[in-house]
Amino acid sequence: MTTLYEVHGSVALITLSNPPVNGLGHPTRLSLTRHLAQANEDDAVKSIVLTGAGKAFSGGADIKEFGSPLATQEPNLLSVIMAIENSPKPVVAAIHSVCMGGGLELALGCHYRMAAPGCSVALPEVKLGLVPGAGGTQRLPRALGVEPALNMIVSGEPVKSEMLAQIPGQKLFDKMASTAAALPDEALAFAQAIADTRPLPLVRDLPCKHRNGDAYFQFARNMVKGMAKNLPAPLKCVDAVEAATQQKFDEGMRIEREFFTNLMFTPESHALRHIFMAERAASKIPDVPADTPQRRMDSIAVIGAGTMGGGIAMNFLNAGIPVKMLEMKQEALDRGLATIRKNYESQVKKGKLKQDKYEQRLGLLSTTLSYDDLNDADMVIEAVFEEMGVKEKVFKELDRVMKPGAILASNTSTLDLNRIAAFTGRPQDVVGLHFFSPANIMKLLEVVRGDKTARDVMATVMAVAKKIRKTAVVSGVCDGFIGNRMIEQYGRQGGFLLDEGCTPAQVDKAIEKFGFAMGPFRMGDLAGNDIGWAIRKRRYQEKPDMKYSKTADLLCEKGRFGQKTGAGWYDYVAGKRDAIPNPEVVQMIEAHRASLGISPRKISDEEIVQRLVYSLVNEGAHILEEGIASKAGDIDMVYLMGYGFPIYRGGPMLYADRIGLFNVVQAMNRFAKNPLDDANFWKPAPLLARLAAEGKTFN
Numbered sequence: 001m002t003t004l005y006e007v008h009g010s011v012a013l014i015t016l017s018n019p020p021v022n023g024l025g026h027p028t029r030l031s032l033t034r035h036l037a038q039a040n041e042d043d044a045v046k047s048i049v050l051t052g053a054g055k056a057f058s059g060g061a062d063i064k065e066f067g068s069p070l071a072t073q074e075p076n077l078l079s080v081i082m083a084i085e086n087s088p089k090p091v092v093a094a095i096h097s098v099c100m101g102g103g104l105e106l107a108l109g110c111h112y113r114m115a116a117p118g119c120s121v122a123l124p125e126v127k128l129g130l131v132p133g134a135g136g137t138q139r140l141p142r143a144l145g146v147e148p149a150l151n152m153i154v155s156g157e158p159v160k161s162e163m164l165a166q167i168p169g170q171k172l173f174d175k176m177a178s179t180a181a182a183l184p185d186e187a188l189a190f191a192q193a194i195a196d197t198r199p200l201p202l203v204r205d206l207p208c209k210h211r212n213g214d215a216y217f218q219f220a221r222n223m224v225k226g227m228a229k230n231l232p233a234p235l236k237c238v239d240a241v242e243a244a245t246q247q248k249f250d251e252g253m254r255i256e257r258e259f260f261t262n263l264m265f266t267p268e269s270h271a272l273r274h275i276f277m278a279e280r281a282a283s284k285i286p287d288v289p290a291d292t293p294q295r296r297m298d299s300i301a302v303i304g305a306g307t308m309g310g311g312i313a314m315n316f317l318n319a320g321i322p323v324k325m326l327e328m329k330q331e332a333l334d335r336g337l338a339t340i341r342k343n344y345e346s347q348v349k350k351g352k353l354k355q356d357k358y359e360q361r362l363g364l365l366s367t368t369l370s371y372d373d374l375n376d377a378d379m380v381i382e383a384v385f386e387e388m389g390v391k392e393k394v395f396k397e398l399d400r401v402m403k404p405g406a407i408l409a410s411n412t413s414t415l416d417l418n419r420i421a422a423f424t425g426r427p428q429d430v431v432g433l434h435f436f437s438p439a440n441i442m443k444l445l446e447v448v449r450g451d452k453t454a455r456d457v458m459a460t461v462m463a464v465a466k467k468i469r470k471t472a473v474v475s476g477v478c479d480g481f482i483g484n485r486m487i488e489q490y491g492r493q494g495g496f497l498l499d500e501g502c503t504p505a506q507v508d509k510a511i512e513k514f515g516f517a518m519g520p521f522r523m524g525d526l527a528g529n530d531i532g533w534a535i536r537k538r539r540y541q542e543k544p545d546m547k548y549s550k551t552a553d554l555l556c557e558k559g560r561f562g563q564k565t566g567a568g569w570y571d572y573v574a575g576k577r578d579a580i581p582n583p584e585v586v587q588m589i590e591a592h593r594a595s596l597g598i599s600p601r602k603i604s605d606e607e608i609v610q611r612l613v614y615s616l617v618n619e620g621a622h623i624l625e626e627g628i629a630s631k632a633g634d635i636d637m638v639y640l641m642g643y644g645f646p647i648y649r650g651g652p653m654l655y656a657d658r659i660g661l662f663n664v665v666q667a668m669n670r671f672a673k674n675p676l677d678d679a680n681f682w683k684p685a686p687l688l689a690r691l692a693a694e695g696k697t698f699n
């Protein structure tokens with residue numbers, strides 16, 4: 001049973017019991033309506049309390065039912081709420097811990113609500129590209145007031161129960177429990193006290209008006225339009241709440257339902273739901289069960305206090321885990337420490353970090369020049385120069401000093417992790433933790449699993465990633481891992497587009513219009529064009545047959561490395577990040593094009609987007625087939641969290657699925673015929689060809 005039933009004196013207590021968050025899946029809804037009927041049939045029962053067992057009142061819909069017919073199977077949530085509203089005996093919701101989505105809508109259907117302090121209350125449907133679908137947009141404004149309700153519905157963000165209870169005139173909570181622990185007893189006493197009160201109050205009967213409705217909703221729409229780029233749901237939230245103020249309750253419910261159903265079929269909602277599931281799925285590794293024992297993680301060491309080392313250290317300090325940083329020279333340590341301090345100070349100045357927290361975090365940081373000081377750390381993360389010789393020295397030292405069982409991690413972005421592991425006598429303890437720059441900000445963490453990495457090491461680092469609030473995605477060992485291996489192909493296409501007739505600004509604009517945070521050339525300027533240059537030089541040796549545009553090399557030969565040198569594909573004014581097109585760069589591209597005997601052609605935005613995105617898709621398909629990524633959703637997460645792929649398109653692999661893999665393959669075949677492109681590359685990856693032929697998808 002997913003609800004429990006007890007009778008305390010004259011009060012029936014129905015407890016949702018569907019761990020972990022009392023999701024309102026079909027079995028729970030069925031069981032709840034049965035227990036409700038039982039309470040109403042029992043003459044000894046005068047009133048009913050509805051609560052949740054464990055760590056939530058209810059977290060809302062059961063995500064396992066997403067997109068399946070079970071989600072709407074009767075009794076659906078609307079019917080359950082109707083049954084509660086129609087209950088002849090009063091129903092009191094006793095709310096604690098978490099009350100979200102369908103859980104809040106359920107509570108709003110009850111006659112009374114009592115909340116414990118500290119409860120997180122939200123209607124997060126908008127984050128899945130939806131409006132609340134079981135009366136949330138109609139009942140919450142009636143219970144809470146139009147403006148606070150709209151804020152909650154449009155943002156999807158949780159608000160604490162005690163904050164909501166302070167809103168003047170609110171009818172969301174009839175009573176606050178004195179403490180969370182006291183809630184069950186106080187709710188039973190309350191239910192007893194109101195047992196005979198009639199008529200039973202219903203939120204649907206409350207008035208819903210705004211004094212300046214027209215002006216307010218206009219203002220709200222303008223705000224939301226600015227923030228909700230390309231996402232339809234937030235504006236629909238405004239429309240639905242406005243309907244609550246203008247229409248009769250039942251008509252408002254009909255409108256909400258219509259919005260909900262239409263949004264469910266939008267590509268944007270599909271993308272957001274895919275991301276929600278993919279993020280959860282990414283944290284699960286097929287052969288590492290959830291109950292795999294984890295190693296201790298009470299202290300960290302970081303080798304190298306440069307760009308990455310400092311940012312990596314901050315992640316752990318922010319999570320309250322002590323960090324010891326090692327460098328070769330005192331000056332390097334001082335520099336690294338100063339950067340960390342400056343970073344935190346700027347957060348304090350902006351009011352994002354309290355002074356005492358700042359001191360606390362710095363207090364957890366210590367430094368050393370001696371490897372022997374690292375022997376008590378549970379994990380060490382190496383972030384030294386990207387050279388195998390340097391890594392070899394460092395890992396041999398770590399093997400010498402680290403205690404048995406310590407995890408030895410490398411932040412390498414290109415080097416072979418298996419070789420690094422082989423420098424030690426304990427390759428099972430070696431793992432890659434590929435952070436992205438700036439490491440204290442970027443959400444993505446590629447966890448690189450070596451051939452010999454132990455399962456408990458994987459389980460431990462995945463848990464650590466969660467602790468430091470990263471989205472971790474597992475990658476096998478290959479050059480560039482998932483993200484950079486794909487971006488190399490995307491960059492190559494960018495180069496060919498320049499050779500054939502585009503300017504950097506045209507390419508960037510087209511892909512930014514598609515939704516990318518930044519086009520390939522602005523991104524190159526941000527990351528430093530010298531990084532790609534170094535990689536290409538290596539490639540020219542390793543893969544002499546691989547075709548490259550030479551424009552990026554010409555740019556680097558001029559010292560135009562990007563923002564750090566004030567000049568790259570664009571010009572930059574000191575202290576600003578605006579990319580200003582540079583006529584000399586355009587001339588350089590034209591001259592190079594002429595030297596190749598290419599007459600430029602006008603290339604459409606559509607072709608630019610297709611070539612850039614499908615290059616990711618094709619390389620992604622190879623990565624999937626080789627088992628470097630274990631699922632397509634993992635590749636999508638890498639691109640969404642680390643490379644600015646538009647959220648509302650759900651990642652490159654989901655996007656390809658939507659376009660239809662058959663159509664993607666057709667386009668690739670077309671590109672392969674372009675003599676200035678790389679026909680070899682556009683040969684669809686075998687997995688892609690197979691799925692396209694079978695009419696299947698990646699996800």
Ligand code: NAI
Nearest residue numbers: 304305306307308327328332383384385386411412413437
């Ligand atoms: P960096 O040059 O800013 O910092 C490297 C630091 O390591 C320097 O402070 C240097 O003094 C120190 N160091 C060098 N050899 C050492 C040794 N034997 N013992 C102790 N300290 C030593 O380099 P960055 O950018 O921080 O890169 C570090 C690692 O992170 C590289 O493997 C790189 O590929 C990787 N990475 C870099 C990213 C980036 O965007 N910069 C992104 C992801 C990974």
